[in-house]
Amino acid sequence: MNNQTRIALYGLGYIGLPTASLLAKNGYKVVGVDINPQTVEKINSGISPIMEPGLETIISDMVANKMLSATTNGVEAAVNSNIMIVVVPTPVDNNNCSDLTAVISACETISKGLKKDDLVIIESTSPPYTCENVVIPILEKSGLKSGKDFGVAYTPERALPNNTIYEMTHNARIIGGINPExxxxxxxxxxxxxxxxxxxxxxxxxxxxxxxxxxTYRDTNIALANELAMVCESINIDVIEAIEASNYHPRVNIHTPGPGVGGHCLSIDPYFIVEIAKENGVPARLIQTAREINEHMPNHVASLVEKSLKNKGKSISSSTVGVLGVAYKGNVADYRETPSKNLIDTLNGLGAKVLANDPYVDPEIIRRMEAEPVDLKEALNCDCVVLMTDHDDYRSITPEMIKKSILICNRPILDQDLFKSSGIEFKGVGRN
Known part of the structure; x- marks a missing residue:
């Protein structure tokens, strides 16, 4: 490592900020760039704006040691650095096509401060040929030539929320550059x-x-598990038991079914393949179908709610439904692309009054999802309780805590036999 190496990292979110912090911890002088002044202010005060175990300690230490700082001035950051890393969001638009607005904006900023012998690294998930057809032409507005005057590389992150620091420091890393240098x-x-x-x-x-x-592999595997779950429901088989037994086969690894797929990766990345496949005349039928199955799951959960209430002689339009968990996965505050939002929308459309509890997500965010934020006790007192997220807080729920005898448990964290023997109508994706 050259002691003169200075890194500017664009996008201080769930991946960018841990990356910047770890680079600083390993001896690089890093300036993080973000368009949100509150994010920048917190980081410069040694405070992490995102919840991730171990991250705030690293930020605090690196800011104190003057190895890490943050700014909203991306051009100045590029001028004063020789490595620029882009870790900004790449969502899909209303047509499920890639929205590269943030990548384009970051690259345009970098181009204004790009210098000879600089290296630009893209981490943002993007369709193939984004570096060649989008990134490089923008950077070359600087008057410099890629491969001759500056380098470009792409490396995708592999990190799981709530375990990001460990995974970033232990997982394999894939690197692809425009040239060997x-x-x-x-x-x-x-x-x-x-x-x-x-x-x-x-x-x-x-x-x-x-x-x-x-x-896409993971999303497709989950779609298979979800489709098997719905088939198992129809013939009174517990899909969790069946999957666990199937996975004893040495070449079988069926994932766990659930109420849908959330997060910024699995629910979006497959569409990038569908997009480029379509552009090249190749129908990505399996990938598209897998997405449709997983996106349907919140509607399937809503139908379980409606049927269970009907079995108790209740109408969904006059019932309260308590949703447990709006984060997309357990023990995190990340609610991006959460299936709980689609469930809440569907339940509201059916006339139900929706209450929601999540120990990690701000109540104001729950309100923006058009559910009423409540404590766990109140959520469990609803006509129907729907467990959507496998937070550890929910593993200690007992039958006597369910006051009105309907639990739709969509994550395999509770003992269905225990609840059923206590008179609870216990259902869920693939559970009967």
């Missing part, structure tokens, strides 16, 4: 923060595709 320089940087293997692939296009393939 770009790949080698990026590999040196990321090799300094992970104990995992650093794998260099042929080019940026391959590296872009690797990230999409990883998450």
């Amino acid at each position: 770009s790949s080698a320089q990026a590999a040196e940087i990321y090799g300094s923060i992970t104990e995992g293997k650093v794998v260099t692939v042929k080019d940026t296009v391959t590296a872009e595709m690797v990230k999409l393939m990883e998450n």
Whole structure:
């Protein structure tokens, strides 16, 4: 590592901020760039604006040691750095096509401060050929030539919320550059923060595709589990028991079914493959169908609620429904693309009064989802309780806490036999 290396990292969110902090911890002088002045202010005060175990300690130490700072001035950051890393969001639009607005904006900013021998690294998940067709033309507005005057590399992150620091420091890293020099320089940087293997692939296009393939594999596997769950429901088989038994086969690994897929990766990345496949005349039928299945699951959960209430002689339009968990996964505050939002919308459309509890998510966010934030006791007192997120807080729920005898449990964290033997109508995705 060159002691003169200075890194500007654009996008201080769930991935960008831990990356910036770990780079600083490993000896790089890092300035983080974000458009949100509150985020910048918190970081410069040594406070983490996101909840991630171990992160605030690193931020506090690195800010105190003057190895990490934050700014809203992206041009100045580029001028004063020789490595620029882009870790901004890449959502999909209303047509499920990639929205590269933030990537384009970051690259335009970098182009105004780009210098000879700089390296630009893209981490943001994006469709193949984004680096070649979008990023490089913008950077070359600087008057410099890619591959000759500056380098470009792509490396996808692999990190799970609530375990981000460990995974960033232990997982393998995939690197693809526009030339061997770009790949080698990026590999040196990321090799300094992970104990995992650093794998260099042929080019940026391959590296872009690797990230999409990883998450599409998982999304498709979950869709298979969800479809099997709905079939099992129809023939009175407990899908969790069946999957656990099936996975004893040495070449079978069926994922766990649930009420839908959330988060910024699994629910979005497959659409990038669908998009580029369509552009090239290849129908990505399996991937598209998997997305449709997983997006349907909140509606399926709503139908379980409606049927269970009807079995008790109640109309959903005159009932209260308590939703347990609006974060997309357990023990995190991340609610991006959460299936709970679609469930709440559907229940509201059916006329139910929706209350929601989540120990990690701000009540104001729950209100914006058009549910009433309540404590756990009040949520459990509803006509129907729907467990959507496997927070540890919910693992201690007992039958006597369910006051009106209907529990739709969509995560396998509670003993259905215990609840059923106590007179609770216990249902869920793939559970009977």
